[in-house]
Amino acid sequence: xxxxxxxxxxxxxxxxxxxxxxxxxxxxxxxxxxxxxxxxxxxxxxxxxxxxxxxxxxxxxxxxxxxxxxxxxxxxxxxxxxxxxxxxxxxxxxxxxxxxxxxxxxxxxxxxxxxxxxxxxxxxxxxxxxxxxxxxxxxxxxxxxxxxxxxxxxxxxxxxxxxxxxxxxxxxxxxxxxxxxxxxxxxxxxxxxxxxxxxxxxxxxxxxxxxxxxxxxxxxxxxxxxxxxxxxxxxxxxxxxxxxxxxxxxxxxxxxxxxxxxxxxxxxxxxxxxxxxxxxxxxxxxxxxx
Amino acid sequence: xxxxxxxxxxxxxxxxxxxxxxxxxxxxxxxxxxxxxxxxxxxxxxxxxxxxxxxxxxxxxxxxxxxxxxxxxxxxxxxxxxxxxxxxxxxxxxxxxxxxxxxxxxxxxxxxxxxxxxxxxxxxxxxxxxxxxxxxxxxxxxxxxxxxxxxxxxxxxxxxxxxxxxxxxxxxxxxxxxxxxxxxxxxxxxxxxxxxxxxxxxxxxxxxxxxxxxxxxxxxxx
Ligand code: SF4
Ligand code: SF4
Numbered sequence: 001x002x003x004x005x006x007x008x009x010x011x012x013x014x015x016x017x018x019x020x021x022x023x024x025x026x027x028x029x030x031x032x033x034x035x036x037x038x039x040x041x042x043x044x045x046x047x048x049x050x051x052x053x054x055x056x057x058x059x060x061x062x063x064x065x066x067x068x069x070x071x072x073x074x075x076x077x078x079x080x081x082x083x084x085x086x087x088x089x090x091x092x093x094x095x096x097x098x099x100x101x102x103x104x105x106x107x108x109x110x111x112x113x114x115x116x117x118x119x120x121x122x123x124x125x126x127x128x129x130x131x132x133x134x135x136x137x138x139x140x141x142x143x144x145x146x147x148x149x150x151x152x153x154x155x156x157x158x159x160x161x162x163x164x165x166x167x168x169x170x171x172x173x174x175x176x177x178x179x180x181x182x183x184x185x186x187x188x189x190x191x192x193x194x195x196x197x198x199x200x201x202x203x204x205x206x207x208x209x210x211x212x213x214x215x216x217x218x219x220x221x222x223x224x225x226x227x228x229x230x231x232x233x234x235x236x237x238x239x240x241x242x243x244x245x246x247x248x249x250x251x252x253x254x255x256x257x258x259x260x261x262x263x264x265x266x267x268x269x270x271x272x273x274x275x276x277x278x279x280x281x282x283x284x285x286x287x288x289x290x
Numbered sequence: 291x292x293x294x295x296x297x298x299x300x301x302x303x304x305x306x307x308x309x310x311x312x313x314x315x316x317x318x319x320x321x322x323x324x325x326x327x328x329x330x331x332x333x334x335x336x337x338x339x340x341x342x343x344x345x346x347x348x349x350x351x352x353x354x355x356x357x358x359x360x361x362x363x364x365x366x367x368x369x370x371x372x373x374x375x376x377x378x379x380x381x382x383x384x385x386x387x388x389x390x391x392x393x394x395x396x397x398x399x400x401x402x403x404x405x406x407x408x409x410x411x412x413x414x415x416x417x418x419x420x421x422x423x424x425x426x427x428x429x430x431x432x433x434x435x436x437x438x439x440x441x442x443x444x445x446x447x448x449x450x451x452x453x454x455x456x457x458x459x460x461x462x463x464x465x466x467x468x469x470x471x472x473x474x475x476x477x478x479x480x481x482x483x484x485x486x487x488x489x490x491x492x493x494x495x496x497x498x499x500x501x502x503x504x505x506x507x508x509x510x511x512x
Binding site for chain 1: 443444445446447448449450451452453454455456457460461462469470473482485486488489490491492
């Protein structure tokens, strides 16, 4: 099922990120997904997130698909040239995957194989274009496909980017290149997010707000310092600092952010970073069911 | 110009461990300017070698010479008569100099004394920056004169990745995110429309695809 079908029906769409295993044991991966089945609509299966080597997104997606869960195939430009990227898109289509999130990918230098060669043959805009072209029946070189894939393409956006004008130029290009929905970097500041959404209006493309589950005040400070576009307000950091029950506080914080922004966006995208079991609590607190 | 960095003495010592007399050959052009391979560095390396080998009880004879440009046959002709009396050459030129010596003096081994690092310019005294990757199809006209191929860590062509923070690159806070610079520059030039254009995937073809490139100018051939 394409994610756009949900947006078209005005469904408030929920998705959660899930990471394929580092190794060949997929039990935890499956259990995590099962625990969120019927609680979120979609699972974003990550593609070597943070440039840390894992099993592939394609396989992860296929497993979920076979278990009647709807995956979003994440595809990063970092590790593959245009031949491999297009090939993976065709493979995804053959496996019945319909939703693809196209991202640049973190630099290998930040991951667990810092000496790996970075590819970046295409950037995210160019990969969106290439995927769009596949859907029209030809590859990037103009060769015909024996059957064209059909995807719903998505892209990432950072509402907290230092330079929002520049970020929006890129959004515009992504829309022109075929992006049909956006998922955002973590939102902590509803006001800032609202301003961002005002500016996103012109693109008329659904936006799913990213929610990162905070684990500690330390993590919040780390993200503020190191991660682009994340600005956890001091007040939230204090709350995490003071609390006796971090998990509970984290649930409260996430739920209140969601309540504040839900009327402004078309969905929520969770990035639980291991605390997947909190997602149902957050949904419950925020009053979101599917 | 071509920027190089001297290899650690230890590495050079290992290369010539079996030699009794060597030439340390400098190059007077790019690598001299970036203080890696000119006359002065030849002196430094030569005396360090002599001293280190003396301390090890295996003295070495070192001849010092610097030519104007090691990458051209005409200039390396100057050392022709020196070669036969030596076991090896340590070239303090870029890799092109090392290979030009190798090609013209195939009977003597030439060792690289430098790590040839990149093409760039001095940013300030003692700081050099990579600014071009010789991609074979320059797009500086579209990017306000700042190169995203050499200066963006991901060589992105359509704007910054999500990792740019405080105008710095996600890879390292010492690296300016060139896309932030390009944006500012194009804005200053009133040419932001250039950034709105989708830059197509690079046609690398024969220009930049890992195989050795060659330029033939018949008008310049003898
Ligand atoms: S685009 Fe960049 S790498 Fe290519 S020739 Fe121009 S400056 Fe050099
Ligand atoms: S932060 Fe800027 S320079 Fe670094 S990889 Fe991203 S776009 Fe390129």
